[in-house]
Amino acid sequence: xxxxxxxxxxxxxxxxxxxxxxxxxxxxxxxxxxxxxxxxxxxxxxxxxxxxxxxxxxxxxxxxxxxxxxxxxxxxxxxxxxxxxxxxxxxxxxxxxxxxxxxxxxxxxxxxxxxxxxxxxxxxxxxxxxxxxxxxxxxxxxxxxxxxxxxxxxxxxxxxxxxxxxxxxxxxxxxxxxxxxxxxxxxxxxxxxxxxxxxxxxxxxxxxxxxxxxxxxxxxxxxxxxxxxxxxxxxxxxxxxxxxxxxxxxxxxxxxxxxxxxxxxxxxxxxxxxxxxxxxxxxxxxxxxxxxxxxxxxxxxxxxxxxxxxxxxxxxxxxxxxxxxxxxxxxxxxxxxxxxxxxxxxxxxxxxxxxxxxxxxxxxxxxxxxxxxxxxxxxxxxxxxxxxxxxxxxxxxxxxxxxxxxxxxxxxxxxxxxxxxxxxxxxxxxxxxxxxxxxxxxxxxxxxxxxxxxxxxxxxxxxxxxxxxxxxxxxxxxxxxxxxxxxx
Ligand code: NBP
Numbered sequence: 001x002x003x004x005x006x007x008x009x010x011x012x013x014x015x016x017x018x019x020x021x022x023x024x025x026x027x028x029x030x031x032x033x034x035x036x037x038x039x040x041x042x043x044x045x046x047x048x049x050x051x052x053x054x055x056x057x058x059x060x061x062x063x064x065x066x067x068x069x070x071x072x073x074x075x076x077x078x079x080x081x082x083x084x085x086x087x088x089x090x091x092x093x094x095x096x097x098x099x100x101x102x103x104x105x106x107x108x109x110x111x112x113x114x115x116x117x118x119x120x121x122x123x124x125x126x127x128x129x130x131x132x133x134x135x136x137x138x139x140x141x142x143x144x145x146x147x148x149x150x151x152x153x154x155x156x157x158x159x160x161x162x163x164x165x166x167x168x169x170x171x172x173x174x175x176x177x178x179x180x181x182x183x184x185x186x187x188x189x190x191x192x193x194x195x196x197x198x199x200x201x202x203x204x205x206x207x208x209x210x211x212x213x214x215x216x217x218x219x220x221x222x223x224x225x226x227x228x229x230x231x232x233x234x235x236x237x238x239x240x241x242x243x244x245x246x247x248x249x250x251x252x253x254x255x256x257x258x259x260x261x262x263x264x265x266x267x268x269x270x271x272x273x274x275x276x277x278x279x280x281x282x283x284x285x286x287x288x289x290x291x292x293x294x295x296x297x298x299x300x301x302x303x304x305x306x307x308x309x310x311x312x313x314x315x316x317x318x319x320x321x322x323x324x325x326x327x328x329x330x331x332x333x334x335x336x337x338x339x340x341x342x343x344x345x346x347x348x349x350x351x352x353x354x355x356x357x358x359x360x361x362x363x364x365x366x367x368x369x370x371x372x373x374x375x376x377x378x379x380x381x382x383x384x385x386x387x388x389x390x391x392x393x394x395x396x397x398x399x400x401x402x403x404x405x406x407x408x409x410x411x412x413x414x415x416x417x418x419x420x421x422x423x424x425x426x427x428x429x430x431x432x433x434x435x436x437x438x439x440x441x442x443x444x445x446x447x448x449x450x451x452x453x454x455x456x457x458x459x460x461x462x463x464x465x466x467x468x469x470x471x472x473x474x475x476x477x478x479x480x481x482x483x484x485x486x487x488x
Contacts (some may be wrong), residue, residue: 005213010074012039012061014164016082017069018094018110019047022130023082025143026136027035027051027111031058033167035479041069057431070099076160077104080134093120093131094414102128105157109136113274114185115153118355120182130157132248133184135191137372138170143321146170148193149178151365152187165473170371175368182357189278190352190364193344196289198239199268199372203292203428205243207255208333211415216325217318220257220361221462224248230330234404235337237376249421266296275347280349288340291427304319316423332410332415336432338405343435362386405436 013035016027019042028051031038041063042048052062063069070077077100081092089110096106106129108117117133124131132153136143149169151161158180169176169382181187227244231237249258256339272293279286298305322328341372347362352359365382385398395401403414416433419426438444453459455474460483462469469485472478 009395010039010077011435012037013077014071015039015041015064015069015077015425016045017041017074017079017096018081018088018468019051019110019239021140022033022109022136022143023080023392024051025140026080026082026147027060028058028379029146029168030142031055031060036164039063039069039072039294041066041367043083044307048067056286067099067336068097072367073106076130077101078160078164079105079289080109082109085112086116086364089116090120092169093124097124097127097129100129102206103130103156105130105132105153105160106132107132107151107153107161108188109134109155111135111269113189114152114188117185117188120154123415130154132161133188134165135181135187135194137194137368142170142371146371148367148370148375150187150190150367151178152181152184152189154183155180155221157173164232169367170375172366172369172375175366177369177371178361179283179367181359181364182352182359185355186352186357186359189357190339190348190359192271192274192278193347193351194368194372194374195271196279196286196347197340197344199272199275199292199296200286200288200344200428201237201337201374202331203295204288204336204432206295207419207426207428208329209243211249211329211419211426212326212425215418216251216321216329219261221246221253226326227393228283229414234377235330235334237378238373239376242330265300265302266308267300268293269294271463273297274435279347282347282354284343284347284350285435286347286433287341288343288428289335291431303312316421319418321420324411328411328415331411333431335405335436336429337434338395338401339435340428341378345382345395346459353474360386360390360394362390394438394439457487460484 013484016023017037018132019040026037027040037059039061040048040051045064048062050239052060059236061072063072075087079096081089082090083092089108091110093106106124113134121131130153132151135150136147138147146169149165151165165178166176169178181190209223213224224244224247227240231240247259251258251261253471254261272289276286276293277288323464348359348361360385364380365386369379382395385392385395392398396405412433416426416430419429454461454471458471460469460471468482471483472480
């Protein structure tokens with residue numbers, strides 16, 4: 001192996017394969033930073049030609065074949081794959097792996113399932129190659145101007161990638177939004193949780209908007225200013241900012257607010273579902289993300305919605321809104337958002353434990369402060385929380401967040417009650433409050449559930465007042481016996 005490009009014939013320190021919107025933007029971002037020479041290749045040559053025609057001044061090394069691409073890279077050869085997740089990614093990995101040598105680095109910057117990333121990393125490691133699954137957030141604009149980057153993979157690969165990725169990442173308060181998350185699939189896992197939190201955050205904002213309109217009786221026009229004012233305070237975030245922009249938009253055809261002519265069926269690309277599936281497997285209640293995924297699913301069932309609407313004879317009468325209703329909604333949104341993030345970070349902790357990653361939660365919050373969809377002021381508070389106590393049991397017990405939630409708690413309860421009384425769905429707000437109340441309750445009805453389980457399945461229970469495992473002989477004399485823990 002050599003670092004001398006003349007011996008390998010390569011001049012590019014980094015290559016990008018896959019030049020659709022994400023890949024070409026990332027390649028442009030890379031090429032615009034000092035010190036980078038970027039090789040580019042795409043299966044269909046027209047895309048490469050288009051990039052060169054429009055941005056050839058950035059000094060790309062354009063390849064017409066995969067062999068040409070590989071030989072244009074200096075060692076250790078480093079290539080970022082930006083192709084469709086799944087089979088396309090596997091195909092490109094194999095093409096590179098057949099040509100790369102020990103120590104070279106293949107980065108998958110697509111939205112891969114982290115289980116695939118773990119498998120690919122293991123396979124390529126056995127072939128002497130470095131494989132890095134890197135979550136890249138921020139969409140096409142982020143790829144071009146600076147995304148938040150969540151790379152996994154080996155420390156060896158990180159040493160080469162760090163200066164390159166730092167050069168293109170978004171910057172928050174002087175710090176590039178990239179950190180080595182952990183080995184193998186850690187980066188794609190954390191990107192998955194990021195997307196899950198994004199679902200929850202969007203759902204909560206949508207519920208706030210709905211309550212303001214349908215319970216508070218506000219016109220869309222008034223809400224634009226309200227969301228803009230919220231964006232000046234502790235809710236300041238990209239998602240609140242774009243909410244105001246979407247609400248301000250008028251439809252050119254009808255003159256109505258665009259939000260009123262958009263079909264109310266929310267789609268998704270599946271990372272929210274992955275987050276919930278994995279959380280279920282790991283036993284982590286991410287109810288905020290779950291409710292957000294389910295709310296999109298409900299919205300996308302027009303036939304079922306219409307059928308229920310037909311049989312419902314009466315909806316609740318309008319409810320009088322109390323003084324300060326808008327502030328109450330804002331407080332409920334903030335408190336529910338704290339819960340959603342607390343649950344997301346719990347999932348990262350559980351994933352790290354399960355898959356053996358040494359993650360730095362504060363560093364993750366830090367790299368989400370710019371470049372990505374959930375970028376927000378709020379994340380500075382999470383950085384502080386983990387800086388003060390890296391072993392924090394839950395974000396909800398951090399003094400700042402505990403205080404903030406306590407401050408908004410009464411308003412949160414008023415809003416959930418008002419939503420229920422008004423017949424306006426608020427699954428995110430109400431499930432967040434239930435989660436909070438569950439953690440805050442000294443006793444939970446789980447005791448009764450254990451009794452039921454013991455009754456029908458002899459699943460046994462433990463007692464509050466002595467050690468051991470017990471079973472009541474429900475079908476016989478109803479006497480309690482000490483027993484072995486149930487394994488079924
Ligand atoms: P797409 O996901 O639309 O994929 C198109 C690219 O994949 C083209 O370059 C295409 O080559 C290439 N490709 C396919 Br499809 N099958 C291939 C194969 N078998 N061999 C070689 N190349 C193949 O592109 P994108 O929207 O730019 O996204 C790229 C990645 O980034 C995806 O994994 C996506 O999930 C992820 N991502 C996207 C966003 C976003 O906002 N769009 C955000 C974050 C992450 P061709 O030109 O020859 O057909």
